[in-house]
Amino acid sequence: MSPGPVDAAPGTRPVRGATYPPGTIGAMDSSNTRRQATRQKLFEAAVTLIAEQGFSSTTVDEIAERAGVAKGTVYYNFASKTVLFEELLRHGVELLTTSLQNASDENAERGGSHVDGLDAMIRAGLHFISRYPALTQLYVAELWRTNRAWQSTLMMVRQRAIAVIEAELRDGVAAGELSEDIDIALTASALFGMVLVAALDWQSYQPERSLDDVHAALSLLLQGRVGGGAVAPG
Amino acid sequence: MSPGPVDAAPGTRPVRGATYPPGTIGAMDSSNTRRQATRQKLFEAAVTLIAEQGFSSTTVDEIAERAGVAKGTVYYNFASKTVLFEELLRHGVELLTTSLQNASDENAERGGSHVDGLDAMIRAGLHFISRYPALTQLYVAELWRTNRAWQSTLMMVRQRAIAVIEAELRDGVAAGELSEDIDIALTASALFGMVLVAALDWQSYQPERSLDDVHAALSLLLQGRVGGGAVAPG
DNA sequence: GCTTTTGAACTGACCGGTCAGTTCAATTTC
DNA sequence: GAAATTGAACTGACCGGTCAGTTCAAAAGC
Numbered sequence: 001m002s003p004g005p006v007d008a009a010p011g012t013r014p015v016r017g018a019t020y021p022p023g024t025i026g027a028m029d030s031s032n033t034r035r036q037a038t039r040q041k042l043f044e045a046a047v048t049l050i051a052e053q054g055f056s057s058t059t060v061d062e063i064a065e066r067a068g069v070a071k072g073t074v075y076y077n078f079a080s081k082t083v084l085f086e087e088l089l090r091h092g093v094e095l096l097t098t099s100l101q102n103a104s105d106e107n108a109e110r111g112g113s114h115v116d117g118l119d120a121m122i123r124a125g126l127h128f129i130s131r132y133p134a135l136t137q138l139y140v141a142e143l144w145r146t147n148r149a150w151q152s153t154l155m156m157v158r159q160r161a162i163a164v165i166e167a168e169l170r171d172g173v174a175a176g177e178l179s180e181d182i183d184i185a186l187t188a189s190a191l192f193g194m195v196l197v198a199a200l201d202w203q204s205y206q207p208e209r210s211l212d213d214v215h216a217a218l219s220l221l222l223q224g225r226v227g228g229g230a231v232a233p234g
Numbered sequence: 235m236s237p238g239p240v241d242a243a244p245g246t247r248p249v250r251g252a253t254y255p256p257g258t259i260g261a262m263d264s265s266n267t268r269r270q271a272t273r274q275k276l277f278e279a280a281v282t283l284i285a286e287q288g289f290s291s292t293t294v295d296e297i298a299e300r301a302g303v304a305k306g307t308v309y310y311n312f313a314s315k316t317v318l319f320e321e322l323l324r325h326g327v328e329l330l331t332t333s334l335q336n337a338s339d340e341n342a343e344r345g346g347s348h349v350d351g352l353d354a355m356i357r358a359g360l361h362f363i364s365r366y367p368a369l370t371q372l373y374v375a376e377l378w379r380t381n382r383a384w385q386s387t388l389m390m391v392r393q394r395a396i397a398v399i400e401a402e403l404r405d406g407v408a409a410g411e412l413s414e415d416i417d418i419a420l421t422a423s424a425l426f427g428m429v430l431v432a433a434l435d436w437q438s439y440q441p442e443r444s445l446d447d448v449h450a451a452l453s454l455l456l457q458g459r460v461g462g463g464a465v466a467p468g
Numbered sequence: 469g470c471t472t473t474t475g476a477a478c479t480g481a482c483c484g485g486t487c488a489g490t491t492c493a494a495t496t497t498c
Numbered sequence: 499g500a501a502a503t504t505g506a507a508c509t510g511a512c513c514g515g516t517c518a519g520t521t522c523a524a525a526a527g528c
Contacts, residue, residue, distance in 0.1 A: 035472070052380050057290040059517060070474045072521090077472095081518070141375040144434045146286050179454070185440070186432055186451040193431020194424045200378045201423040217420040220413070224458015269507070293483060304509040309485065311507090473526070479519090486513080496503070 039077050041067040043088055051134035054141065055085060086150050092135045093157040099124050100164040114172030118222060121165060122195050123215050129199040130211060140196065162188050194218065273311050275301040277322055285368035288375065289319060320384050326369045327391040333358050334398040348406030352456060355399060356429050357449050363433040364445060374430065396422050428452065 045067035049058045060081050064071045078084040103124035107117040129136045143154055165188040172178035195218065202214050279300035283292045294315050298305045312318040337358035341351045363370045377388055399422040406412035429452060436448050 038473080054288055054290055054379070056288060060519080061517080070476090071519095072475065073473055075519070076474095137378050137380075140378065141288075144371050144374060144438055145288065146371075182454055183447075183451040186436070186448060187455060189435040190428045190432040190452055190455055193435075194428040197427020197430060198420055198424040201427075202420070204378055206419070213417075214420060217417040218424055220416055221421060221424055221455075272507080294485080295483075305485090306487085306509050307507075310509095315484070469528105471526105471528085474522105474524080476522095478521080481517090481519105483516085484514100487511100488509105489511105490509070491507085492504105493506100494504085497501085498499100 035077065038067075038069060038073060041069065042074060042077060042084065043091065046084055046088055047092075047132075047138060048134045050085065050088075051137040051141075082150075086153055089139075089150060089153050089157060092132070092139070093160055095132070095135075096128055097160045097164060099128050100161060104164060104168055114168055114175055114177050115223065117168045118165070118172070118191065119219055121168065122191070122218050122222065123211070125192075125195040126199050126202075126211055126215055126218075129196070130203060133200075133203050136196070136200065140200065162192060165191055191222070194221065269311065272301075272303060272307060275303065276308060276311060276318065277325065280318060280322055281326075281366075281368045281372060284319065284322075285371040285375075316383055320387050323373075323384065323387050323391055326366070326373070327394055329366070329369075330362055331394045331398060333362050334395065338398060338402055348402055348409055348411050349457065351402045352399070352406070352425065353453055355402065356425075356452050356456065357445070359426075359429040360433050360436075360445055360449055360452075363430070364437065367434075367437050370430070370434065374434065396426060399425055425456070428455065 042063060046058070046063050049062055049066060052058075060074055061071055063081075063084075064074050067074075074081075074084070078087070100121050103120040104117050107120040112120065139154075139157070142150070143158060145151075162185075166184050169178065169182065169184050169188055173180055173182065173184075198214065198218055202209060276297060280292070280297050283296055283300060286292075294308055295305055297318075298308050301308075308315075308318065312321065334355050337354040338351050341354040346354065373388075373391070376384070377392060379385075396419075400418050403412065403416065403418050403421055407414055407416065407418075432448065432452055436443060
């Protein structure tokens, strides 16, 4: 009759596409099992396609084809298309926050100022975006969308990235290096947006320019050489 | 004869869902025919739904239902779902560029500096986003997506908005008010992104704050009081 | 021999687009 | 000025295609 129960297959078969150990995602784990490799291929295929077309326009068949596996394999590795996407998001944010945090830490270790720290994070952000443009596009497209199933996942993602910037700002203020008048949360958002949009435009419309070039332009803005550089502060 | 053709169709029949005079979109025209009203309702329904769910997850049935019309009416007024969306985009960018341009012009008239002009545009941008949050979300979600049918429409849209900012920057440099070192295109992008992301975060996460408040925070950044304000310029 | 992958088949819901028919305010006719 | 006519605007059932998800027997690794 029916092809089978929609949910909770009765005991027998391998629990296909069941919730997989959520810790070991992507290339994070060193033990490179065969399955890990397949999952990685699926991530890479999915991120590109979804960035290009959006989540719902991307079919599971396409993902499987691009990854070079059979459709059944997708469902062997992930419970559903949605779950695949959610794990992808979690995987991605890990890469970004690590990158930002490293930039901040390394700057601190070499004795740089907090403004230098922000500058280093701008560079790290640019580097990340140029390396994972599809992932970035995908976040941007989904981040402020309401009524989404993965809304909470995305908020967590955003919060983790912003928090790193906020910490640097806070430390800068505490050290007397930044004005006490600044609004930490809003400034962090604004800086984040500045890098995000500038980088995406760079990738989309002027890809021939170097990272240093773009970084220099943003540095000027950060250091107030655009609108206030020539004006003596009160 | 008829209740009044909106644009004097030369042919006989109602040329169903044909390309409609692109000039008269939305509530722009004062002559409020029945059809105009319907189109306006459809725009409003579509912009909200697409902002929430994305283009392809939004069904024509949903749009029709939210607008309070039958599905057929959608296809009577627009050739396809895609065309409806494209006209929506064009309609929206008109509002934004006008708003930015007005802010710039009014500042110039009252004898403000070019930095003041940028500041006024930031304010105008914030105002726009708080007034049309759904439209903004929608642009952000689609703007950097590749392989889209309306790619060219979006590029045009972006270019028109950015051009207004670039002009102000260029004038500022020419007037000796801004550093000659700045990269016009990149700085314009960055400023655009700064406002965009800060505003969306404001709307999403701190909606109780006032526009003035947010504007003040971004002004500080523009005028270099964050990273460079305390440092005496060379 | 277990895990993993394959690939084809199938299902049922969903969705964009169509179209024959209906409505009704403006216009024309008498 | 009442009746008839017109046709733009609107309606909603319907059609054909698409796709997520499921299943499974067989093959391929390790």
